[in-house]
Amino acid sequence: MTGAGGAIGVFDSGVGGLTVLRALRSVLPQERFVYLGDTARLPYGTKSAASVVRYSLQCADALVARGIRCLVVACNTASASALDALRLRYPGIPVFGVIEPGAAAAVAVSRTRHIAVIGTEGTIGGGAYQAAIRRLDARVRVTALACSLFVAVAEEGWVEGPIAEAIARRYLEPIFCGGQSRAAACEVPDTLVLGCTHFPVLAAAVRAVLPDHVALVDSAATAAAAVARELPAAANPSGRGGLSWLAGVSWLATDGAARFARVSGIFLGEALRPEDVEIIDL
Amino acid sequence: MTGAGGAIGVFDSGVGGLTVLRALRSVLPQERFVYLGDTARLPYGTKSAASVVRYSLQCADALVARGIRCLVVACNTASASALDALRLRYPGIPVFGVIEPGAAAAVAVSRTRHIAVIGTEGTIGGGAYQAAIRRLDARVRVTALACSLFVAVAEEGWVEGPIAEAIARRYLEPIFCGGQSRAAACEVPDTLVLGCTHFPVLAAAVRAVLPDHVALVDSAATAAAAVARELPAAANPSGRGGLSWLAGVSWLATDGAARFARVSGIFLGEALRPEDVEIIDL
Numbered sequence: 010m011t012g013a014g015g016a017i018g019v020f021d022s023g024v025g026g027l028t029v030l031r032a033l034r035s036v037l038p039q040e041r042f043v044y045l046g047d048t049a050r051l052p053y054g055t056k057s058a059a060s061v062v063r064y065s066l067q068c069a070d071a072l073v074a075r076g077i078r079c080l081v082v083a084c085n086t087a088s089a090s091a092l093d094a095l096r097l098r099y100p101g102i103p104v105f106g107v108i109e110p111g112a113a114a115a116v117a118v119s120r121t122r123h124i125a126v127i128g129t130e131g132t133i134g135g136g137a138y139q140a141a142i143r144r145l146d147a148r149v150r151v152t153a154l155a156c157s158l159f160v161a162v163a164e165e166g167w168v169e170g171p172i173a174e175a176i177a178r179r180y181l182e183p184i185f186c187g188g189q190s191r192a193a194a195c196e197v198p199d200t201l202v203l204g205c206t207h208f209p210v211l212a213a214a215v216r217a218v219l220p221d222h223v224a225l226v227d228s229a230a231t232a233a234a235a236v237a238r239e240l241p242a243a244a245n246p247s248g249r250g251g252l253s254w255l256a257g258v259s260w261l262a263t264d265g266a267a268r269f270a271r272v273s274g275i276f277l278g279e280a281l282r283p284e285d286v287e288i289i290d291l
Numbered sequence: 292m293t294g295a296g297g298a299i300g301v302f303d304s305g306v307g308g309l310t311v312l313r314a315l316r317s318v319l320p321q322e323r324f325v326y327l328g329d330t331a332r333l334p335y336g337t338k339s340a341a342s343v344v345r346y347s348l349q350c351a352d353a354l355v356a357r358g359i360r361c362l363v364v365a366c367n368t369a370s371a372s373a374l375d376a377l378r379l380r381y382p383g384i385p386v387f388g389v390i391e392p393g394a395a396a397a398v399a400v401s402r403t404r405h406i407a408v409i410g411t412e413g414t415i416g417g418g419a420y421q422a423a424i425r426r427l428d429a430r431v432r433v434t435a436l437a438c439s440l441f442v443a444v445a446e447e448g449w450v451e452g453p454i455a456e457a458i459a460r461r462y463l464e465p466i467f468c469g470g471q472s473r474a475a476a477c478e479v480p481d482t483l484v485l486g487c488t489h490f491p492v493l494a495a496a497v498r499a500v501l502p503d504h505v506a507l508v509d510s511a512a513t514a515a516a517a518v519a520r521e522l523p524a525a526a527n528p529s530g531r532g533g534l535s536w537l538a539g540v541s542w543l544a545t546d547g548a549a550r551f552a553r554v555s556g557i558f559l560g561e562a563l564r565p566e567d568v569e570i571i572d573l
Contacts, residue, residue, distance in 0.1 A: 048337070049338060049339075049342060050332065051337070055330070055333070055547060055550060056331060056546055057331075057547055060546055130550065157443060157446070157447055158440075158443045158444065160443070161439060161440045161442070161443035161444075162440060162443075164439070165439055167440070167461075171457065172454070172457050172458060175453065175454050175457060176454060179454060264337075264338055264339050264342055265337060265338065268337060268412065
């Protein structure tokens with residue numbers, strides 16, 4: 010493959026990280042990107058930390074071999090487990106995760122200092138958001154919940170309507186109910202972090218079942234903002250004015266180009282063609 | 292590991308195959324079993340056929356190394372792709388899949404010769420059920436549909452109630468609606484094959500949204516019946532009279548003993564302890 014040198018490398022276990030790529034493109038429209046979905050081994054969320062570290066290093070190796078100048082770990086599970094190992098292996102390349110920026114945004118916005126975080130089993134069970142939030146403000150109370158079904162709902166494209174809302178209600182009502190009376194208000198989080206890169210596409214369904222006063226933190230958007238803030242501008246921007254922005258991205262996956270292309274439409278708002286996706290072995 | 296020699300080996304990409312194991316135990320109560328869930332690489336349903344064959348051979352190698360006398364591929368995706376490769380590698384060991392028995396049961400029960408099959412994307416997209424049914428009766432019309440979300444719903448344990456039924460209705464109503472009028476009756480399948488080993492735990496929710504006249508074929512139960520019919524009795528049965536039947540099974544997984552043990556409860560009706568599960572590398 011050619012043309013990815015100097016690009017921003019982004020990887021995820023599959024298609025969820027496309028929400029991060031989309032957010033990155035929105036704040037860094039002149040950059041070139043190379044996206045790798047490790048679809049042969051998805052999901053990372055149910056894998057052990059040791060496996061996730063090993064997979065993440067292999068993803069990074071493939072992207073670094075393509076000459077990227079910056080690495081974005083667009084996967085909460087990998088951000089929770091693998092950032093230290095990635096920075097150790099590639100000290101010359103800035104490595105960004107999605108957890109620290111989301112935690113910082115939540116701490117900044119919460120007034121009651123009670124924050125809820127939802128994610129996959131791996132992210133929530135590993136406690137990375139809880140730890141990141143408490144590092145920023147030890148007085149914050151964190152209520153964390155694994156919402157594994159959201160991943161499948163997002164990939165099925167059922168991102169709006171009664172089923173998505175019923176699932177959101179079943180997960181979130183136990184956390185956010187009871188906020189009607191003033192006495193109980195302190196018991197209820199005033200901020201919800203979407204701590205999985207799949208979840209931003211379900212934001213409308215989640216919003217529909219949340220009390221109005223609860224702030225929603227999108228970890229894809231906050232991660233992209235952190236990259237834009239800290240990364241020096243590209244020396245050779247893509248400069249693709251008229252084309253679809255998708256043309257400025259090199260697409261890699263480890264399995265299933267047809268499915269990757271089809272499901273990408275849910276996350277990108279515009280579907281790829283299977284022939285746009287290069288399948289690589291890790 | 293000791294004690295699995297002469298046992299029936301069963302593998303799946305994860306926990307779904309436990310429905311097959313449960314059905315096997317029900318019809319073969321004197322047998323010993325060794326179950327392998329390839330949890331490090333689940334789900335197989337979204338992987339390419341080449342990957343599924345490779346994984347299946349590795350699973351079989353691990354079970355054969357433990358001295359099994361029979362192999363049950365308790366995974367529709369692997370049954371669809373890997374049976375020939377497995378039989379070629381192990382000509383001395385009877386290898387059973389879950390597709391042929393389910394297809395035969397559906398053909399036997401359908402009067403209108405219109406059969407519906409639901410499964411994962413891999414199973415449905417590969418067309419193995421459709422082909423197996425047509426090999427038995429070329430006049431049968433098959434309506435096939437991927438119901439990927441059912442897997443996540445089953446693993447979350449939300450196997451009954453309004454959400455499971457709403458999801459079942461969204462998937463199945465387009466297939467089974469229109470069956471009220473006599474003119475349209477031939478347009479509607481009279482048989483539904485649960486073509487994924489996860490789906491039997493959702494049978495009640497599926498049944499609730501099906502017209503009464505539609506027969507439900509459980510591919511776990513039909514596969515177990517086929518093994519019982521064709522396999523010679525064990526020379527050294529387990530003979531565990533008083534103990535839980537779970538004690539007669541050796542449990543292997545490739546990742547995540549804690550999750551495997553927890554989710555197994557949904558499929559077995561009785562949960563394992565993490566320390567019951569041996570983690571192996573493939």
